[in-house]
Amino acid sequence: MALRSRSAAWPFALIVTAAGLVGCAGAAPAPEDIAVAVYQPRTDVAAERIAITVENLRSEPLEITGARLESRGFAEPMTWPGERTATVPPGRAVDLRVPLVPPDCAADPPVTGTVVLTYRKGAHDVDARLPLPGGDDRLPALWRQGCLASRVAEVATIGTADFLWTPGVPEAVLVVDIVPTGREGTVRLLEAAGTTLLSPAQAGRAVPRAPLDIAVSASDPPSSLRVPMVPNRCDAHALAEDKVGTRIPLLVETEDGSTGRLVLAASDALRERMYGFFVDACAL
Incomplete structure (x- = not known):
């Protein structure tokens, strides 16, 4: 308190x-x-x-x-x-x-x-x-986000699985696992978006959003998605004060036409890997 x-x-x-x-x-x-x-x-x-x-x-x-x-x-x-x-x-x-x-x-x-x-x-x-x-809009936004996540979870479990990077290489790869439930329904992954620390990359450069356009059916086999990532901006203060910079949002569309952000949380180990990449790529 x-x-x-x-x-x-x-x-x-x-x-x-x-x-x-x-x-x-x-x-x-x-x-x-x-x-x-x-x-x-x-x-x-x-x-x-x-x-x-x-x-x-x-x-x-x-x-x-x-x-x-x-x-x-x-x-x-x-x-x-x-x-x-x-x-x-x-x-x-x-x-x-x-x-x-x-x-x-x-x-x-x-x-x-x-x-x-x-x-x-x-x-x-x-x-x-x-x-x-x-x-x-805080309570309505929490309700919308929670219900969107519930509808996605009926189709597939989607979560951050790994964050791959090599020292001295300024681009990393976010690995997202997609495990369909075997029930019914579809969900479409429209875009990957950035955070205060990390951005999706195209041709090695940061972009606010990277198009995905991936349809996931509940009856599909398990798969994975790889998203190139680079630092959003090299700011030591942003790293020191970070609270949500490792929570990568995906823009998704459910079968009823609803769209919204599905936020992928990182485990403690993956969060440390993301921080390590940020420090290395930014030479902090």
Whole structure:
């Protein structure tokens, strides 16, 4: 948990004050001195978490004893894990990390969500339901990405298998394994895209996207895809601060015509190979 001053910027944040309060000890007035936000820091992308930010606008400490994020389109609430508390000093904010849950792809896409915050008031815990306003795309985007990945997984398991490079050679090869499920359906791999660290390459030069145009059927035999890769830009700071630079996105199209990004996560060993290539190719 990271405490922040009230003036700290919240990227991609939804900021609201409480609209209603129902306490364990009975109903209570709406707390106008608590604000909440939800966003996803880059550090939480690979960890598959989202942050609930709680800002204490009151003149006394706020003791939080529970929190969860509810949103239509997700199978269950996203709950702050464990039995723990967080004390937020006056004028400060805290981020509560909650694990993402699977999307409910049979439901309508989420428009917004509700933060249910439990905190101490006197001798009792009270629950405040804090609806988030519309206008932020984070929850809908997570729902779309999760449902796209589920539809792709019905056809094939697609994942990063290897990252091949030779010292002194400025181009590497990303190896992607494609293992069809043997069920039904097709998916088309349209393009490979780059990250903050790595880009697909054509004729040895970085390009934002490299066309693939590969159709995968659930009944196909296993296969592999090889994508030439080069550094996106040789920036030591980008490497030192990297959070998502080894997560290679593929643009895919499912059988129903939906398109989106399928992000290929790298294992710890492959991540180190990618970093090693970046350092060598950039002579850092």
